Amino acid sequence: MTEDVSRRDFVKMAGVAVGGLAIGAVGGYSLMPPKETIIEKEVEVPQEVPEHPWQYAKLDVEKVKERAYNAYFVGGCSYGAFEGIVGELQEKVGHPYTSIPTKISVYGKGGTVGFGTLCGALNGASMAMNLVSNDLSMVTEVVGEYTETGYPTWKPAVTKKTDADLPTSVSGSPLCHVSVTKWCEASGFESGSDERKERCGRLTGEVAGRAAEILNAMADGTFAAAFVNPESVTGCNGCHGDDGAIANVHAKSECLQCHGDPHTD
Amino acid sequence: MTEDVSRRDFVKMAGVAVGGLAIGAVGGYSLMPPKETIIEKEVEVPQEVPEHPWQYAKLDVEKVKERAYNAYFVGGCSYGAFEGIVGELQEKVGHPYTSIPTKISVYGKGGTVGFGTLCGALNGASMAMNLVSNDLSMVTEVVGEYTETGYPTWKPAVTKKTDADLPTSVSGSPLCHVSVTKWCEASGFESGSDERKERCGRLTGEVAGRAAEILNAMADGTFAAAFVNPESVTGCNGCHGDDGAIANVHAKSECLQCHGDPHTD
Numbered sequence: 001m002t003e004d005v006s007r008r009d010f011v012k013m014a015g016v017a018v019g020g021l022a023i024g025a026v027g028g029y030s031l032m033p034p035k036e037t038i039i040e041k042e043v044e045v046p047q048e049v050p051e052h053p054w055q056y057a058k059l060d061v062e063k064v065k066e067r068a069y070n071a072y073f074v075g076g077c078s079y080g081a082f083e084g085i086v087g088e089l090q091e092k093v094g095h096p097y098t099s100i101p102t103k104i105s106v107y108g109k110g111g112t113v114g115f116g117t118l119c120g121a122l123n124g125a126s127m128a129m130n131l132v133s134n135d136l137s138m139v140t141e142v143v144g145e146y147t148e149t150g151y152p153t154w155k156p157a158v159t160k161k162t163d164a165d166l167p168t169s170v171s172g173s174p175l176c177h178v179s180v181t182k183w184c185e186a187s188g189f190e191s192g193s194d195e196r197k198e199r200c201g202r203l204t205g206e207v208a209g210r211a212a213e214i215l216n217a218m219a220d221g222t223f224a225a226a227f228v229n230p231e232s233v234t235g236c237n238g239c240h241g242d243d244g245a246i247a248n249v250h251a252k253s254e255c256l257q258c259h260g261d262p263h264t265d
Numbered sequence: 266m267t268e269d270v271s272r273r274d275f276v277k278m279a280g281v282a283v284g285g286l287a288i289g290a291v292g293g294y295s296l297m298p299p300k301e302t303i304i305e306k307e308v309e310v311p312q313e314v315p316e317h318p319w320q321y322a323k324l325d326v327e328k329v330k331e332r333a334y335n336a337y338f339v340g341g342c343s344y345g346a347f348e349g350i351v352g353e354l355q356e357k358v359g360h361p362y363t364s365i366p367t368k369i370s371v372y373g374k375g376g377t378v379g380f381g382t383l384c385g386a387l388n389g390a391s392m393a394m395n396l397v398s399n400d401l402s403m404v405t406e407v408v409g410e411y412t413e414t415g416y417p418t419w420k421p422a423v424t425k426k427t428d429a430d431l432p433t434s435v436s437g438s439p440l441c442h443v444s445v446t447k448w449c450e451a452s453g454f455e456s457g458s459d460e461r462k463e464r465c466g467r468l469t470g471e472v473a474g475r476a477a478e479i480l481n482a483m484a485d486g487t488f489a490a491a492f493v494n495p496e497s498v499t500g501c502n503g504c505h506g507d508d509g510a511i512a513n514v515h516a517k518s519e520c521l522q523c524h525g526d527p528h529t530d
Contacts (some may be wrong), residue, residue, distance in 0.1 A: 035301040040308055046359075047311040052366030099364035101317030107395040107404045115408055116516020117439050118376070127392075130372040139378045169341040174382050177516035184513035191515040192507030242457030248449035250440035250456040251381020258523035 043202055049096045056132040058219050059088050059212045068121075068208035069156045071102075072201040077176075078108025080201070081124030084208035085215075086131065100131070111176025119176045121204040125211040137225045139212050142207065145228030147254065151183070152202035154209070161198035172254050178263050179203075232256050291343055314361045321397040322358050322447075323481045326474045328352050333386075333473035342441075343373025345388030345466070349473035351396065366398070372385040376441025378413045384441045386469040390476040402490045403479050407472065408439050408490030412519065416448075417467035419474070424483075437519050443469075480510035497521050 037063035068084025077082070084103035088098040091228055107113055108123035126139045150168035171179035179190050180200070189195040217223040229237075236256075240249040328449055333349025340348070347370035354362040373388035391404045415433035434451035437442035443455055445465070454460040482488040494502075494517050501521075505514040 036304060038304045038306055040306045042308050042310050044312045045309050046363070049364045049366070052368040054366070057349065099314045099361065101314075101319070101396070103317040103399070104392060104396045104400070107391045109400055109518060111518075112387070112391060112408060112439070113401050115439050115518050116514075116518065117518065118325055118380075118388075122377070123388070126372045126377060127369060131366070131369045134368070136372055136378050139372045143377060143380055164349045174377070174380050177514065177518065179514045182512050188408060190507070190512035191368075192512055194529070196515070211281075242455070247455035247457055248446050249442065250375060250379075250445045250461070251379065253376075253380050253382065253442065 007095045011041060018084060020117055026187050037090070046101070046247035047095060049099060052131075053133050054131060055093075055217055056215055057089065057093050058216045059085070059092065062217070064088050064212040065154060065205035067180055069160075069205035072204040073160050073179040075106045077107025077200055077204045078120030078124035078127075079103065079106045081121045081208040082107075082128050083124075083207070084129035084160075085125065086210055088212075090133075094105060116177030117175060117182075119146065119171075119179055119207075121175055121200075122174055122201035124204075125207050128208075129211055129215060132215060133218065135218065138211075138218060138223065141214060141225050142211050142243065144229070145210070147172055147174055147228075151179075152199050156202065156205060159198065160201060161194040162209050166195060166199050166202070173258055177259065180181060181186055205261045226234050230254060297349055312360050314364060317396075318398050319361055320358075321394060321480055321484055322354065323484050324350070324353050324357065324477045326481070328478050330419060330470040331473035332410055332424075334466050334470035337469040338425050340368060340371045341374025341385060342465055342469045343385030343389035343392075344368065344371045345469035346370075346386045346473040346476070347393050348389075349470070350390065350393035350477055353477075354397075369446040381442030381445075382440060384411065384436075384439055384472075386465075386472040387439055389469075390472050393473075393485060394476055395482060397480060398483065400483065403476075403483060405488050406479060406492050407476050409474065409494070410475070411490075412437055412439055416444075417471060418528050419467055419471045421467065424463065425466060425495065429460075431460060431464050431467070437522055439518065443522065487496040495519060 046263060052163050064084045068080045071083040071087070072080030074080075079102065083102040086100060089129055090100075090102075104123045105127055108120040111117040112123070120264050122143050122265065125142055129142070130136070142195055148170060150170050153168060155165070165188040167183075169181050169183040172207055174180065180196065183189075183199055184191050184196065187195065187199070189199075199211070207264060214223055233244055233252050237249060238244055239246050241247065275311060326418035329349045331344045332352055336348040337345030339345075344367065348367040351365060351367050351443070355365075355367075370389045370392055373383070376382040376384060377388070387408050390407055394403050394407070395401070415435050415436060417431055418433060420430070432452040433446075434448040436447050438444065445461065448454075448464055449456050449461065452460065452464070454464075479488055497520055498517050502514060502517065503509055504511045506512065508513055
């Protein structure tokens with residue numbers, strides 16, 4: 001911003017015009033000062049938007065979690081995670097982040113308009129990470145780690161639907177449907193219950209917070225990817241993956257969750 | 266932001282103030298009344314970024330398809346679809362679309378960094394639709410229709426990997442992995458083959474084009490949602506959905522594709 005403006009080389013009128021006026025008065029016999037009319041004309045100029053990826057500023061992880069949790073109850077999980085991170089950047093950095101309407105991410109809720117595919121919290125967090133970096137290993141880390149993490153363990157300062165500690169479950173999958181159904185089975189709560197909504201709100205906070213933690217580590221130069229695909233995936237992909245003998249799978253999600261093991265069943 | 270900059274009140278001098286000085290000097294020994302000096306100030310104000318959703322402008326569907334197809338080979342399926350639509354809006358409308366770096370969507374490739382979840386073309390197209398509208402029934406339409414459509418049937422003017430007509434397949438699912446594997450099985454081509462990449466590039470063009478078609482219809486006021494969930498989904502959700510007796514599923518993707526029928530197996 002600062003650079004931007006100085007490059008445009010604006011000049012402040014003030015003293016300069018007055019100086020001109022003073023010379024005029026001294027040079028003449030007339031004591032009447034020359035009349036000045038100032039016409040101000042507003043000219044709208046496009047604000048320069050920097051090249052992608054945008055400069056990241058380290059965020060307060062707790063603030064991101066709280067913001068994401070609260071935004072979940074406004075626009076759902078995907079908006080929650082995206083607004084949690086990008087909203088904080090809008091507040092902390094301002095331009096160019098303020099030029100992104102965070103509502104662009106609402107569609108991702110319920111695994112994209114309720115289809116139960118990619119967990120919306122992962123979608124929103126991934127989009128935010130991709131805004132500030134081309135290094136997609138961070139996205140792999142957050143998505144991969146999600147599949148192995150028991151959610152929810154974090155609780156916001158002020159809860160929306162219930163203040164109770166909630167049971168946790170590990171999804172084994174980045175899919176919304178698998179994640180929600182496994183939690184319903186583990187907790188005994190129904191998918192339409194307040195507890196399930198509270199669970200998804202807290203999960204949204206945790207996922208956004210984890211993404212911010214990883215972005216902070218990247219900013220510090222200390223990020224190191226730790227996630228590795230489980231053996232079931234590397235095992236199946238040995239034959240079915242892009243380089244295998246059968247080569248009909250271009251994916252790395254847990255296989256047996258949907259397929260059982262067709263070689264032994 | 267806008268307030269910030271206008272408060273700084275920058276002014277462009279132009280040559281006008283210098284003109285004032287010259288008149289003052291000429292007036293030195295004369296009795297001529299001082300002339301009026303008109304100072305034109307150009308106050309530059311940054312163009313405001315409008316509220317979400319942004320104003321859509323109807324697009325040339327063929328251009329969107331071609332742009333999305335070509336972008337697929339630059340940044341993958343999700344970027345392809347998003348750049349196909351938003352890139353065209355950047356070219357046609359300019360501001361505020363030019364403030365969105367379309368590379369924000371690269372992460373969605375291969376069902377999000379290769380995890381095989383939500384088809385990236387659907388992710389990018391959905392994100393673009395959500396940028397210009399809050400009406401998510403359009404997203405449901407594109408995602409739902411995708412599950413029932415045989416891809417690819419469209420061919421770009423200049424192909425990248427092969428110019429051959431390619432076999433088609435219906436995925437029955439919005440998941441990248443299911444979509445790709447079903448196509449590999451239907452076509453006999455491997456998941457790492459040039460033909461599979463060409464297939465995904467063409468599909469990206471078609472999905473982005475279909476989203477643009479629907480957006481154009483919305484702009485004309487003629488969009489009417491047609492997709493309905495298949496009976497297998499509504500049947501299972503009768504018990505398993507949010508309002509059912511078991512209520513452990515919050516999703517609407519095809520059930521039997523992964524589950525078989527656990528009640529009869």
